[in-house]
Amino acid sequence: MTLKELTLRSFRNYDETVFNFSDKINVLYGNNGLGKTNILEAIYMLGNGISFRTRLDREIIKNGNDNYFIRGIFREDNLSYDTTIEINYQKKPKKVFKKVFMDKKEISSRKDLIGKILYIVFLPNDTDLVTGEPKLRRDYFNMLISTISIEYLSSLIKYNKLLKMRNICLIKKPSEANIYNEEIAKLSLYIAKENLKYSKILEDKMNQTYETIFKNENPYTIKYLSTIEDIENENDYIKKLENTLQEQIKMRTTYFGIHRAEYQFYYKDSLSRKFSSQGEKRMFTLIMKLASEKILSEYRNKTPILLIDDAMLELDNMRRDNILEYIKTLGQVFITVTEKEKVKNFESGKIFDIANYQL
Ligand SMILES: Nc1ncnc2c1ncn2[C@@H]1O[C@H](COP(=O)(O)OP(=O)(O)OP(=O)(O)O)[C@@H](O)[C@H]1O
Ligand SMILES: [Mg+2]
Secondary structure (H helix, E strand, C coil), X not given: CEEEEEEEECECCECCEEEECCCCEEEXXXXXXXXXXXXXXXXXXXXXXXXXXXXCHHHCECCCCCEEEEEEEEECCCCCCEEEEEEEEEEXXXXXXXXXXXXXXXXXXXXXXXXXXCEEEECHHHHHHHHCCHHHHHHHHHHHHHHHCHHHHHHHHHHHHHHHHHHHHHHHCHHHHHHHHHHHHHHHHHHHHHHHHHHHHHHHHHHHHHHHHHCCXXXXXXXEECCCCCCCCHHHHHHHHHHCHHHHHHHCCCCCCHHHCEEEEEECCEEHHHHCCHHHHHHHHHHHHHHHHHHHHHHHCXXXXXXXXXXXXXXXXXXXXXXXXXXXXXXXXXEEECCHHHHCCCCCCEEEEHHHHCC
């Protein structure tokens, strides 16, 4: 999938602006604050409906206006016609609406939009995936697996809903908490199994990607700790939920299950969170996302669009050049930079001097 043309109207710091992109690398170049990340944000919104920066659409409207508009014209791999996606947000006193259209037909639910266009997004704070809360890692895997499997996504939504109801019961009506056990056990075991499977798939793909780029072998290990490793089947799960009910009531929560799972990332047999350098953590997340790109391409049979925002920070020149060489072999790429020299030697793309797009 490639984005051929992007139109922005009253979006962030842009008035009416049109970009025509290369289907290979697009370098968005310019000083701080010119609007490079804003372009990536708009591209991301076309496939996700919401921003990666804010949930508040009114923040996105260019100051002094009352609506914003984004249009993207996409071309799917091997197809000979375009797909147009438009987002129109209007803020007026008493009349606020947000409408998303695909080929002029309104899309009423976000889930009908998600997955139509695949993205891999590299952001400056990506190293939080290594150093931050376990939830960030769970969310990453949930996103990856959900993009591949609808069954996984619906199981996850159902599990979270039932867990929430069960936890309310633990506080308000403990006698009813156990009515959710059977379904929770079934869903939790399934989700844990899929996470274990995909953690191995991602680990393998990361090591292959690393080898392709650096000609070095197998530095990465991913361990998935589900909190329910000791449980073999649904019956044991239900028994454990029943047997530990008093502790759960005391703790006011269902304290085990996939919602408490953790991933451990290792680089050369050391826990990355604790022992890796900044550059090694950065490299871990870059390789993780490049490996995810391969996984999505294979499982979904679609080439994701890469959005890379300042994410080569902290890498030495040799590593950055190697990664850029590799990226050239992938699909369409959007990369922001403040210094043009940092992305030299790309013949097959386009450079956008963002200063020229400011009115
Ligand atoms: N709703 C808005 N209306 C007008 N301007 C906005 C709005 N939201 C953000 N901006 C402006 O957009 C500008 C550019 O933001 P952006 O994050 O895209 O810059 P950038 O080129 O990525 O900079 P950096 O190199 O520092 O990351 C900022 O100066 C910001 O004030
Ligand atoms: Mg930026």
